[in-house]
Amino acid sequence: MVTDFTRIFKALPRQFYETDTITVARSLLGMEVVHNSAQGSTSGIITETETYTGLNDPASHSYKINSKRVSVQYRQSGLAYIFLIYGIYFCFNITTGKAGSPEAVLIRAIRPISGIELMKVRRKTDNIARLANGPGKLSQAMGINMSHYGIDLTGSELFVAIPQNTLSFEIEACKRVNIEYAGYAKDFPYRFLLREKA
C-alpha cells in the first residue's frame, strides 16, 4: 500500500525560496523532502545543505555562465536544478532568489523517513546509515534524476514540507566540499549541517 503524502504534507510556498540563499539553505535543515514516484513514495529529513550564490560565487556552476545546463537557475525560485556529476551520480538542488539571479541550494544529505524499503532496493544496500548521507546517494535513494530537471517544487510530485515531528537541533556551518578551484570563495562557510541536540 502506497501512502499518499500529498494528503499529509503541504509543499512549502515559493516565497520560502525567494529570500536570501544562505537563509534558505539554513531553513531547509530539518525540513522533509518528499518524492512521490511511480515506484512509490520516499521522504527524509534534510540534514546537510550547501549554498551556491551564482554571479559572485566562483564555485557555482552559473558563475558568469548561462548555458543549457544551468538555465533553470536563471528562472524563478523553487525549481529543481539537477546535474550529472562524474558521469554517474545526480545532484539535487533547489533554485533560490529572484528570477535572473542564478542561485541554488544543494541538498547534500537526508535522514530517511518514509519509503526506506524502496530506498534500500534503489541503493542496493541495507545499511540505513549510508542510504542517503551524500548528494549522489540521496538522489539514488529517492529516485531523482535528470527527468526532474526544472520541476516545480510547489507541486505535488517532488517538494519540501514541514515535517510532522519537529526536532531540536543546532546548525553547524563549515567549508563547502570539493571546490578547491573556487579561488577566494573556496573557504566560504556555505555548507550547513544539522546537529541534533542531546
Added chain:
DNA sequence: ACCGTGATGTTCT
C-alpha cells in the same frame, strides 16, 4: 579509521 583509485557522461576549452 583513512587513503588511493577507477567508474563514467556532459560540458567547456
Added chain:
DNA sequence: GAACATCACGGTG
C-alpha cells in the same frame, strides 16, 4: 582533452 558541487571498493593501519 580535461575537469567535474561523487561514491564504492580494496588496500593498509
